[in-house]
Amino acid sequence: MPGLKDAYHRRCIDCHSKSKGPTNCVDCHGKKEKAEAEKGEEEKHVEEKKQIGPDVCTLSNLSKVYQPVKFLHEKHIALIAAKCNKCHHTIKEGEKPIACKECHKAPFKPGKLNVPGLKGAYHRQCIMCHKQMSGPTGCTQCHRKKGDMKK
């Protein structure tokens, strides 16, 4: 069994290379060429924000075909430089985020058709951003099928 570091690297790089996602070190590990002070500040900011949100979110509300998705929340905070409102779109920069399911519940509520349901909100948010940032967009790249035991 690979260690934690290897497990991350293998799984991420494997998937990213298949889906033409970023595979350079700096794409995930932050930009090394930045000034030390700036880097320190950014890291501090990211660390602060990481403490607010969970490390991993398990999305299991609607899993019929697939296993629950382990959304690496901590990882994504680092990827977007802790700009929480990139995803938690109702808040302003620096405000405490609201969980997705607080607003996004069952879909197609009369009078609230412009608010997607939880499933729609996740998929739109993830896929649209992954398209922009060349992340994986195939179904099984995030969802592991039920009964599929491979890690």
Place this chain on the structure above:
Amino acid sequence: MNRREFLKSIATIVTVSLLGKPKQVSAAEYFPGYPDRFGMLSDLTLCIGCRSCEEACNQVNNLPPLSPSWEDKSVFDKKRRTDASHLTVVNRYTIKGEPVYRKVQCFHCNEPACVSACLVGALKKSKEGPVTYNPDVCIGCRYCMIACPFYIPTYEYSNLLTPRMMKCQMCYPRIKEGKIPACAEACPMEAITFGKRSDLLNLARERIFKHPDKYINHIYGENEAGGTGWLYISAVSFEKLDFPMDVGTKPYPEFTREFLSWVPLVFVLWPGMLTGLYAITKNREQNTEYKEEVKENE
């Protein structure tokens, strides 16, 4: 009956028929549709071509499992049409190097051509919005297939004994139970929104208004073929996605309405006129016979 009586009776028949006509016509006059009817809005900018809608449709309608499976993307290599075991299909188009997916299914027209073509009333526009089908009444004439401007209804040719016309019915039984149509429920992107048609039009307009750079300013189905229950918004011209652009904005039943409104009149007038002609001829014959008899007697 003499000529005067005949003309009199014809005039009476015409008057009575014309008096009766407005009532006949009113049944076929323009009907803007039930106000709270449901519809669907497909946002083609959101569809990712996962084919979950196809999978869900086949499950709910007890159709054979998708072949090839919904995960097999090779189906996109050619354009598909709806058939007896696929009431909805997703096709892929490549526009400026980017894939655009289009879901195809019944449009659930406000005034459906298939309903007006059906001889036995097997097809109906329900007040909830879906165009429904009753296989127990259907005689298999397939006029609906010819009438549909979107080429949607298909026929179970493989079913020898109890063939049915097959098309999407917007999950009418599910709607009656207060549920969401299966495809809309299954869509991970909520690219298909289910709701009242009037609300969906507002939603579509709002999206176009907020993102004029993303959408073209056209809601397909708002006016096409007199308006349809299934609406589409898109980033690219609908013409490029094989949407029929020649359907016009007139409801299809209107093309035959004028003619059909005269049919009941003809049914009343024609027999009356023929009976009259027969009576005159008969009368003339009798008169001739009588005259001949008189002549002979003289």
